[in-house]
Amino acid sequence: PWVACCRRVCLSWIGADWIFLMLLGVALALLSFLMDIFIFLFMDAHRFLYHLSDSNVMLQYLTWITFPLLLMLFAAGFTQMLAPQASGSGIPEIKIILRGLMMKEYLTLKTLVVKVISLVCVLGSELPVGKEGPFVHFGALCAALLCKFMSFFSDIYKNEARNLEMLTAGCAVGIGCCFAAPVGGVLFSIEVTSVFFAVRNYWRGLMSSVFGILIFRLLAVWNKEEETIMALFPTKFRLEYPFDLQELPAFAVMGIACGFGGALFVYLNGKIALFVKKQKAMKNFLLTNCFIYSGLVSVFISSLTFPPGFGQFMAGQLTQRESLISFFDNRTWSKEGIVEDFHPDDHLSAWKHPQANVFIILSVFIMMKFWMSALSITLPIPAGSFVPVFVIGAAFGRLVGEGMATLFPDGFETEHGVHPIIPGAYAVVGAAALTAGITHTISTAVIMIELTGQIRYGLPILIAVILSNIISQSLQPSIYDSIIRLKKLPYLPELGWGHQEKYSLHVEDxxxxxxxxxxxxxxxxxxxxxxxxxxxxxxxxxxxxxxxxxxxxxxxxxxxxxxxxxxxxxxxxxxxxxxx
Amino acid sequence: PWVACCRRVCLSWIGADWIFLMLLGVALALLSFLMDIFIFLFMDAHRFLYHLSDSNVMLQYLTWITFPLLLMLFAAGFTQMLAPQASGSGIPEIKIILRGLMMKEYLTLKTLVVKVISLVCVLGSELPVGKEGPFVHFGALCAALLCKFMSFFSDIYKNEARNLEMLTAGCAVGIGCCFAAPVGGVLFSIEVTSVFFAVRNYWRGLMSSVFGILIFRLLAVWNKEEETIMALFPTKFRLEYPFDLQELPAFAVMGIACGFGGALFVYLNGKIALFVKKQKAMKNFLLTNCFIYSGLVSVFISSLTFPPGFGQFMAGQLTQRESLISFFDNRTWSKEGIVEDFHPDDHLSAWKHPQANVFIILSVFIMMKFWMSALSITLPIPAGSFVPVFVIGAAFGRLVGEGMATLFPDGFETEHGVHPIIPGAYAVVGAAALTAGITHTISTAVIMIELTGQIRYGLPILIAVILSNIISQSLQPSIYDSIIRLKKLPYLPELGWGHQEKYSLHVEDxxxxxxxxxxxxxxxxxxxxxxxxxxxxxxxxxxxxxxxxxxxxxxxxxxxxxxxxxxxxxxxxxxxxxxx
Missing domain, CATH: 3.10.580.10 (CBS-domain)
Incomplete structure (x- = not known):
């Protein structure tokens, strides 16, 4: 009898909430960590081959474009043949699922495996796409699979409503593990997937996220990438006097500009997707077309970023991660002698050019990356839009910051001394504001704070993010809603918070x-x-x-x-x- | 005709959501700012009188106890005679209201005025109580009154369900303006008041909070309190290598201890409240009794904190604000020569004692403040429990941190150098964890981060807060639920997130x-x-x-x-x- 009793206790213990949440956290942390390793491996291989063939420019060009082309063709073919539902970011579909319409094929083990492998290839090919959307999908997938697995131990996991709650937690953990941002991740996943939310799910998500991120960052420490647990992109801006009150209008204007930019991005993305759809309908060779299309885009984009070619005017050799680190740099590039001093081995040297100054390179970078990202996320591959837009926003912020530093070279004077302008802080604000503009969320501000590990610019970030939201929400739907409309998924539009005329709308109308x-x-x-x-x-x-x-x-x-x-x-x- | 049209547009414009949210933010920012001014005025007057009479210890003692006694008697009498519903923190009642049971008398202008005046007196008397709970109430009050006012302009403000949503936003702004913590404030108000919430309310709250806090901090700058917009309690811990991995267990143990401490606080508070209730029922002289009780408690507490008396062993002369600033100090007090060097004019000199070392003073401080706070919040006056517990938690953290610094005087060695332990960071973690233990919220972590303006300790704070929650939730209800039970307010207990057996509970059971x-x-x-x-x-x-x-x-x-x-x-x- 005591064996049976012990077994029962053991089983109920295994079925407990917190075991599930910990397992979920560990699973996603491992996934995030391993994927990062393989992505860096691909990128390093690409760089290695590129530098190996530096005797001949033609050969170098071929190496530069062939490597991503092969990865892209593999990713596109693999996705389309095995699990077409793995393409895109997955957030629109998760949004539909969390509103009660179960789209079963989106939550299978096959989808997970295909999406993970394809995403590694796509990100390894350095296409300007991100991994945040797919990680929301991974989170939901892991939660769904774990629910299925746990239902062997506890009957409670057969309750559909409860499993849907667990999916919500999964989404939060996914995004949290992707950015090492527990609070921001939970809030972001709530904002993009839900209309109403249970506070207990917020707790579940946060608990699982914290555990997952702890593992994720510990793995980085054990792998000797970091000395101790730190933010992913730690900034080192001064703690005293972070910004002057006279800089607030500049932050606000930047927020408004990012709102317009975000709306433009969503509009552009929609137009491209519609155009491609028409072409597809004409040809009716979905699989071949898909191959040709992905390949063409890959060759086109990598040709433009080829460092000795046009790439020299847009810092083409930098990966997204390297660009971000350079934008958050604590120096003022427009000051005389700073850019000239960048060491050629340093990533920052990508912004140094004998003919063009840093303003021109930044502007070209922003313009090129803008349409490249809008184009890339329409490809039939797993791809998120958060990170590329984040990079573009940071570049825009850096541009504004450098402009401000040129306008006010001595900074602002107060009783206690002179405080120069920090262009890196503008990059932080710009990145948060532009991402907020396309996703229609406020929590990008929190993600930004957790990602950089500094909160001294909290208020400017929040102000810019809110202004960007106001502008972009009144112009365009969010990128996710736009994709839902394009894909014609079943969906009830949101009431929003500014539309008071809807309160007097009745069914009879x-x-x-x-x-x-x-x-x-x-x-x-x-x-x-x-x-x-x-x-x-x-x-x-x-x-x-x-x-x-x-x-x-x-x-x-x-x-x-x-x-x-x-x-x-x-x-x-x-x-x-x-x-x- | 165009006059009518213009008028209509104007009115609908005034009725718009964002106008309401801005007005709400401004109202609460002004309230918070003005209240702070008067509170400091009272405290300064108290100090001034105390120092004026330093020729005679007896006279000094009388000054020390009479001033708070008068303020307390006034506050208690004023509240009890005009608006007894203004006493306490108000969070329990707001919780009931937001669940649909309208307790009208709690949302009147009279309650607001009485509560503001009484709270200023209570906080001016330096009783160990806080203003965070009352500010949630103020937020809801301002929102309710503003709704009434706005209904002249727009019919939409006659919609009860929508006004309830506005109350939610009001709560968020109240707590945000109190701590200058927009995100933490919104999350805290959601956690303590709601079970389910709409994402649009989260947006409303955040937008209004950010605007309110901008005004609140701008007022501080214009009033020459600050040079620029900064956090309320900015810390200056090192940005590189914030903590070693070997310190994580210490943070975790502290979180668990804070969980037990939080549960003990709620238990103690409940016992005191029950005891007092019995006495009241016996005497049946509510008004007189109330006076005597408040007066006695005030005299008792201020006698103990009298600086030349017992107060010298518990840093009695420090206000809550000064204690907090000293706990977040970036030096290690237990190191030789540090405490001895404190300047007599500095607040930190309160921790310097010729006979007792800093550990003894901190321990006495924690023990005394613990029961004093638990006792004070049972008084029939407006009083919150958040801030006093926050101070106790910070003291506990400082004690643990100083202990760690004594145990590992050289800190932790890595390849890149030696990293000493920062006891101030332990104070930050302790404050968040103990507050989490009594309020059963996770967002205290976010409030802490925004309050100190540093996020490098984000992960340790979150880990301690979650562990503290797990322990305290399994031992006692939150302080607000405990008060709801004591006051016998109508209330449906929450499902919680760990209680899976409740999923198989049906109505028929x-x-x-x-x-x-x-x-x-x-x-x-x-x-x-x-x-x-x-x-x-x-x-x-x-x-x-x-x-x-x-x-x-x-x-x-x-x-x-x-x-x-x-x-x-x-x-x-x-x-x-x-x-x-």
Whole structure:
């Protein structure tokens, strides 16, 4: 008896919430860590081959474009053949699932494996796409699979409503592990996936995230990447007097500009996606087309970033991570002698050019990356839009910051001394604001703070993010809603928080009044008439025309079958009569 | 016609969401700013009088205790006579209101005015209570009053459900303006007041908070308190290598200890409140008793903190703000020569004592403040429990940190140099963890980060906060739920997130099966029998005993009245018959 008792206790213990949350955290931390390793491996291999062939520019160019091309073709083919549902970021679909419409094929082990492998290839190919959207999807996938696994131990995991709550926690952990941002990750996943939210899910998400991130960062320490647990992109801006009050308007204007930029990005992305869709419909060779399209885009983009070619004007050799680190640099590049001093082995030397100054390179970088990212995320591969937009925003912020530093070279004077402007801080604000503009979230501010490990610019970031949201929300839907519309997924638009006229909207204002129905006394003629005049899939059946009490619904197909049978019967009768 | 049109546009513009949110932010920022000024004024006056009378210790003692006594008596009398509902923190009541039970008297202008004035007096008297709970109440009050005001301009403000949403935003702004913590404030208000919440309310709260805090901090700058916008308690811990991995267990143990401490605080507070309640019931002189009780507590506490007396062993002369600043100090007090070097004019000199070392003073401080705070928040005055517990937690953290620094005087060695332990960081972690333990929230971590303006200790804070929550949630209800139970407010307990057995609980498991009811055919005798056997306030009326279709409910009082009338009628009949 005590064996049975012990077993029961053991099983209920394994089925407990916190075991699940810890397992989820560990799974996603490991996934994030291993994926990063392979992505860096690919990138290093690319760099290694590129530097190996530096005797001949033509050969070097071929190496530069072939490596990403192969990875891209593999990723596109692998995704399209095995699990087409793994393409895109996955956030739009998760949004639909969390609103109650179970799209089962999106939560299978096959999708997870295919998406992980493809994403590693895509990110290894240095296409300007990100991993944050796919990580929301991974989080949900891991949670769903873990629920299935845990249901062997505890019956509670057979409860569908509870499993949906666990999916929510999974999304939060996914994004948290991706950026090492526990609070920001949880808030972001809430904002992009939910309309209403249970506080207990916020707790679940945060607990699992913290555990996952602890593991994720410990792995980095054990792997000798870091000395101790730190933020992913730690900044070292001064703690005293972070910004002057006179800089606030500049931050605000930047927020507004980022709002317009975010709306433009969503618009551009939508236009490209629609254009591609039309081409596809024309050719009807989805698989081949998909290959050709992905390959063409890859060759086109890597040709432009080829460092000895046009790439020298847009810091083409930098990966997204290296660009971000350089934007958050604590020096003022526009000051004389700073850029010239960058060591050639340093990543920062990408911003040094004998003919062009840093403003030109930054502007070209922003413009090129803008359309490249908008184009790349329409490809049929796993790809997120958060990180590339983040990089563009940081570049824009750096540009504004350098401009401010040129306008006010001596900074702002107060009683206690002179405080120069920090362009790196503008990059931080810009990155948060532009990402907020395309995702329509405020929590990008929190992610930004956790990512850089500094909160002294908290208020400017929040102000810019809110202004960016106000502008972009009134111009365009968020990138996720835009994709939902493009993919024509079933979806109820949100009420929003500024649209007070919707509060006086009632069902009667938009309901269909001229409903076709069948009564118990309908004749075959009536049925035929209804079938001919409308094309509803289902028809309501009411008791009588006066009472209008709904008894149920009849499918169109059933009525058609009935009518056919009846017609056959009539024909048979006529035939019989003729024979007589 | 264009005048009318212009007027309509103008009115709808005024009625817009964002105007409301900005007004709410400004109102609370002004309130917070003005209250702080008056509180400091009272504190300065107290100090001034105390130093004026330093020729005679007896006189000095009298000054030290009389000033707070007068303020306390005024606050207690003012609250009890004009608006007893203004006493306490107000969070429990707001929690009830946001769950749909409108307690109208809690949201009137009178309550606001009385609570503001009393709170200023209470905080000016330096009783160990806080202003965070009352500020949640103020936020809700301002939102409710503003809704009433705005309903002149826009009909949308007559929608009750929408006004409830605005209350949620108000709570968030209140706490945000109190700590200059926009994100933490919003999350805290969500955690303590809601079970489910709409994402749009999170946006509303954050937008209003950011605006309010901008104003609040700008006022501080214009008032020459600060040079530029900074956190309320900015810390200056090193940015490189914030903590060693070997310190993580210490943070975790501290979190667990804080969980036990939090549960003990709630338990102690409940016991004191129950004890006082019994005494009150005995004496039945609520008003006098209330006066005596508040006065006694005030004299008792200020006698203990009298600096030349026992106060010298518990840093009695420090206000809560000064204690917090000293705990977050970036030096290691237990190192030789540090404490001795504190300048007598500095607040830090309160921790310097010729006979006792810093460990003893910190321990005495923690123990004394613990019961003092638990006692103070039971007084019939406006008082929050967040800030005093925050101070105690910081003291505990400082104690642990100093202990760690003594244990490992050389810090931890790595390849890149030696990294000494920072006891101030332990104070930050301790403060967040103990507050989390009594409020059962995770967002205290975010508040802590925003309050100190440093996030490098984000992960240790989150780990300690989560562990503290796990321990305290399994031992005691949160301080707010405990007060709800003590006050016997109507309240549905939460499901929680660890209690999986509750998922298989159905209504039939706890519903009352033996329901007393009246049918349409009930006789007077039946009614009398029902009244005698049960004591339900309302009785259901069903169609018949077989169908059991519910028609409505009848109040007990109505039935009693009916029976009385009937009895009277019968008596009259009998009398009439006799007369005949």
């Amino acid at each position: 938009f309901m269909v009044r001229d409903v076709r129905y069948i009564t118990l006394k309908s004749t075959y003629r009536d049925l035929l008439k209804i079938l001919r005049t409308g094309n509803h899939k289902k028809l309501p059946l009411v008791k009588s025309e006066d009472s209008m009490i709904l008894l149920g619904s009849v499918e169109r197909a059933q009525i058609r079958r009935l009518l056919k049978q009846h017609a056959q019967h009539l024909r048979d009768l006529v035939d019989e009569e003729r024979q007589h | 706890f519903m009352v099966r033996d329901v007393r009811y009246i049918t349409l055919k009930s006789t007077y005798r039946d009614l009398l029998k029902i009244l005698r056997t049960g004591n339900h306030k309302k009785l259901p009326l069903v169609k018949s005993e077989d169908s059991m279709i519910l028609l409505g409910s009848v109040e007990r009082a109505q039935i009693r009245r009916l029976l009385k009338q009937h009895a009277q009628h019968l008596r009259d009949l009998v009398d009439e018959e006799r007369q005949h």
